[in-house]
Amino acid sequence: MALWVRTTMAKYCSYSTQLPIHFAERPISAFPAKRLLTVRSKAFSVQASAKDGSSTSVGFLGLGIMGSPMAQNLLKAGCDVTVWNRTKSKCDPLISLGAKYKPSPEEVAAECDVTFAMLADPDSAGFCVCVCVLILMFMNFTASYVDVSTVDGGTSKLINQRIKSTGASFLEAPVSGSKKPAEDGQLIFLTAGDKPLYDLASPFLDIMGKSRFYLGDVGNGAAMKLVVNMMMGSMMATLAEGLLLSEKVGLDPNVLVEVLSQGAISAPMYSMKGPSMIKSAYPTAFPLKHQQKDMRLALGLAESVSQPTPIAAAANELYKVAKARGLSDDDFSAVIESLRAKLGSS
Numbered sequence: 001m002a003l004w005v006r007t008t009m010a011k012y013c014s015y016s017t018q019l020p021i022h023f024a025e026r027p028i029s030a031f032p033a034k035r036l037l038t039v040r041s042k043a044f045s046v047q048a049s050a051k052d053g054s055s056t057s058v059g060f061l062g063l064g065i066m067g068s069p070m071a072q073n074l075l076k077a078g079c080d081v082t083v084w085n086r087t088k089s090k091c092d093p094l095i096s097l098g099a100k101y102k103p104s105p106e107e108v109a110a111e112c113d114v115t116f117a118m119l120a121d122p123d124s125a126g127f128c129v130c131v132c133v134l135i136l137m138f139m140n141f142t143a144s145y146v147d148v149s150t151v152d153g154g155t156s157k158l159i160n161q162r163i164k165s166t167g168a169s170f171l172e173a174p175v176s177g178s179k180k181p182a183e184d185g186q187l188i189f190l191t192a193g194d195k196p197l198y199d200l201a202s203p204f205l206d207i208m209g210k211s212r213f214y215l216g217d218v219g220n221g222a223a224m225k226l227v228v229n230m231m232m233g234s235m236m237a238t239l240a241e242g243l244l245l246s247e248k249v250g251l252d253p254n255v256l257v258e259v260l261s262q263g264a265i266s267a268p269m270y271s272m273k274g275p276s277m278i279k280s281a282y283p284t285a286f287p288l289k290h291q292q293k294d295m296r297l298a299l300g301l302a303e304s305v306s307q308p309t310p311i312a313a314a315a316n317e318l319y320k321v322a323k324a325r326g327l328s329d330d331d332f333s334a335v336i337e338s339l340r341a342k343l344g345s346s
């Protein structure tokens with residue numbers, strides 16, 4: 001089944017442009033009957049137990065920097081969690097904490113009442129939805145899908161359409177907050193979509209986060225997240241410039257960080273990242289490649305409404321330079337290196 005899904009994906013799904021409409025046209029005979037029956041009967045029993053008010057089973061797709069601690073917090077809170085990750089080894093620590101494992105995203109979606117996805121970008125988020133849609137469609141039962149990845153509104157709306165076409169419900173819920181807030185259950189959820197699913201998912205969001213905003217129609221959560229990250233990316237680029245300028249004119253950049261922390265432009269991010277940037281250390285909490293992806297998506301959002309965003313556009317160029325210098329997997333604070341190169345300071 002998983003192989004069939006992937007073959008079909010490769011044939012039909014160029015996700016960057018659209019989700020695979022052809023999935024809806026695939027005949028049910030294409031699925032091995034025994035597997036479908038097993039999955040279908042499991043689905044009905046899961047649904048029944050959820051209706052009884054007993055435990056809601058939770059799926060988690062994507063166990064990277066963010067997904068792993070988020071799933072771990074669900075497990076620690078006693079939730080019934082089933083995990084999948086493209087690189088299987090990242091599932092092992094969760095399995096040893098009591099998570100169940102499935103070898104494909106669609107099997108997680110088949111097994112669970114609510115499936116969360118925390119994937120890298122629009123392509124990977126779209127891929128997982130494509131394969132899950134197949135199983136949800138043929139199982140004909142009400143499941144739920146919550147995408148907590150950072151994607152653009154267009155992608156999120158397509159995901160919403162495809163999930164809804166199966167009868168399942170959808171919530172977009174990107175998060176503000178990085179690795180440490182994810183570990184501490186202190187994320188901020190920016191949700192939009194099916195209100196009943198928002199209500200159903202809220203207890204889980206509250207385990208993983210400290211607050212949640214319900215923003216209405218799908219696309220609004222993605223837009224809010226992109227505006228926030230666009231500002232964050234520009235702020236980081238400004239901090240980088242300030243640190244390097246202070247150093248060049250003979251000031252101690254550590255003192256600059258202290259001065260900033262006491263004034264009107266104080267920001268937790270400056271105090272957290274400034275000291276390590278001064279030491280040219282960039283331990284990854286938020287990968288630079290994801291920040292550049294968010295700048296790109298935010299600029300696309302601005303373009304869609306003809307809003308000038310010259311500061312963000314300039315900052316985006318710095319992230320692109322940093323990526324070209326091989327810093328994609330470093331923390332986004334490594335953007336300072338693109339200015340060091342320009343100024344020839346190291």
Ligand SMILES: NC(=O)C1=CN([C@@H]2O[C@H](COP(=O)(O)OP(=O)(O)OC[C@H]3O[C@@H](n4cnc5c(N)ncnc54)[C@H](OP(=O)(O)O)[C@@H]3O)[C@@H](O)[C@H]2O)C=CC1
Pocket residue numbers: 061062063064065066067085086087090118119120121123124127148149150151175176177178179285286287290291
């Ligand atoms: N880190 C942060 O501070 C924050 C990140 N975010 C957003 O959350 C999302 C995840 O971020 P983060 O955890 O940091 O990123 P990571 O790069 O650590 O994890 C990315 C996840 O996506 C999976 N993935 C990537 N490509 C594919 C693919 N083609 N098919 C299937 N799975 C794929 C990875 O699997 P594999 O392990 O196999 O590579 C991994 O599970 C991103 O959208 C990011 O912008 C949001 C808030 C904060």
Ligand SMILES: O=CCCC(=O)O
Pocket residue numbers: 150175176177178229286
């Ligand atoms: O998308 C990443 C956001 C990181 C943060 O909010 O600190």
